[in-house]
Amino acid sequence: MSFSVGIVGLPNVGKSTLFKALTRQPVDIAAYPFTTIHPNVGVVQIPDERLEKIAQVIKPEKVTPTIIEFVDIAGLVKGAHKGEGLGNQFLANIRNCDAIIEVVRGFEDPNVEHVTGEINPEKDIEIVQVELLMKDLETLENALSKIEKEVKSKEKKALKKKELFDKVKDWVSQGKIIAELELNDEEKSELKEFQFLSAKPILYLLNTDTAPESKKYSIQLKMNLRDEVEVSELSAEEAKELGIQPHLDQLILACYNILDLITFYTVAGGKETRAWTLKKGGSASDAGGVVHTDFKEKFIRAEVIGWQKLIESGSWKNARETGQLKTVGREHIIEDSDVIEFRI
Ligand SMILES: Nc1nc2c(ncn2[C@@H]2O[C@H](COP(=O)(O)OP(=O)(O)O)[C@@H](O)[C@H]2O)c(=O)[nH]1
Numbered sequence: 001m002s003f004s005v006g007i008v009g010l011p012n013v014g015k016s017t018l019f020k021a022l023t024r025q026p027v028d029i030a031a032y033p034f035t036t037i038h039p040n041v042g043v044v045q046i047p048d049e050r051l052e053k054i055a056q057v058i059k060p061e062k063v064t065p066t067i068i069e070f071v072d073i074a075g076l077v078k079g080a081h082k083g084e085g086l087g088n089q090f091l092a093n094i095r096n097c098d099a100i101i102e103v104v105r106g107f108e109d110p111n112v113e114h115v116t117g118e119i120n121p122e123k124d125i126e127i128v129q130v131e132l133l134m135k136d137l138e139t140l141e142n143a144l145s146k147i148e149k150e151v152k153s154k155e156k157k158a159l160k161k162k163e164l165f166d167k168v169k170d171w172v173s174q175g176k177i178i179a180e181l182e183l184n185d186e187e188k189s190e191l192k193e194f195q196f197l198s199a200k201p202i203l204y205l206l207n208t209d210t211a212p213e214s215k216k217y218s219i220q221l222k223m224n225l226r227d228e229v230e231v232s233e234l235s236a237e238e239a240k241e242l243g244i245q246p247h248l249d250q251l252i253l254a255c256y257n258i259l260d261l262i263t264f265y266t267v268a269g270g271k272e273t274r275a276w277t278l279k280k281g282g283s284a285s286d287a288g289g290v291v292h293t294d295f296k297e298k299f300i301r302a303e304v305i306g307w308q309k310l311i312e313s314g315s316w317k318n319a320r321e322t323g324q325l326k327t328v329g330r331e332h333i334i335e336d337s338d339v340i341e342f343r344i
């Protein structure tokens with residue numbers, strides 16, 4: 001199981017350029033049996049210094065990083081929600097992603113057509129946002145007409161649901177994204193199955209090296225994607241020697257963060273040191289389920305140690321002998337960077 005980030009934006013902004021840069025260093029896909037592979041889906045390693053340090057202590061035969069998927073989604077045009085361009089396909093692709101990275105054009109280039117005719121990050125973001133919101137509005141209206149039938153039966157639960165959907169619809173109608181609406185956990189889980197597009201975490205990336213900062217929207221990242229393709233061709237050592245900052249690493253980690261993910265590690269009795277991805281707040285048995293479908297059911301207990309304590313111990317054996325390994329049950333909440341040995 002892996003998480004996926006959809007690369008979204010208007011045509012000719014650099015989405016495929018970003019995809020190319022991200023997937024330049026090929027990953028050995030065989031190690032990730034749950035990964036879906038399509039031409040527009042790329043599997044990218046999460047850069048992780050902790051994994052390397054753990055491996056220095058464990059000295060395994062094999063070191064396997066965790067991954068995230070990026071999906072190069074076709075360019076969106078105005079009217080996509082009504083099926084313009086590849087509209088419906090485009091929006092279905094976003095629906096399947098866990099988060100969105102929106103590439104916004106900031107670079108000037110007379111040889112590359114700009115769909116709206118001018119460089120204007122705010123306006124471009126607005127166009128995309130309107131399409132996402134219009135689609136969500138459609139989903140909300142369909143949901144509401146179903147709920148209204150339930151309300152006729154005067155069921156309390158249905159009334160509450162209608163209240164929630166009316167609130168969300170009112171918010172979206174004001175042109176605001178669902179991700180910014182304050183909702184409690186119960187409300188969030190009520191909305192979850194609808195996979196609202198504007199409820200997904202979103203990161204804006206301005207593709208430029210010169211344009212001014214965007215004021216209205218929080219553009220979190222700014223880089224020149226064409227340069228990044230070249231940088232991605234260098235090995236880590238070459239980049240270090242040339243003093244080149246790996247901007248893409250920053251981008252990958254930012255995606256990881258907006259998804260609210262943590263990393264945990266397994267050492268497989270010393271054979272393989274491996275990083276895995278878990279939703280924050282996941283339990284020991286959830287973590288087991290990430291490693292192997294059977295592990296969730298057959299989970300008995302696990303030995304857990306923080307990665308730094310393991311490094312300080314010098315070896316798994318030392319950690320055990322000095323009482324640093326904690327034995328935990330299914331419900332134990334896993335912390336970021338925990339190293340886990342499962343007992344099934
Ligand atoms: N000048 C310039 N051109 C770029 C940059 N990034 C992408 N391009 C070019 O813009 C064109 C469209 O890029 P592409 O990634 O295919 O855009 P997409 O339609 O969003 O997937 C290509 O010819 C790219 O080489 C950039 O930072 N500067």
Ligand SMILES: [Mg+2]
Nearest residue numbers: 015016017075
């Ligand atoms: Mg493209």
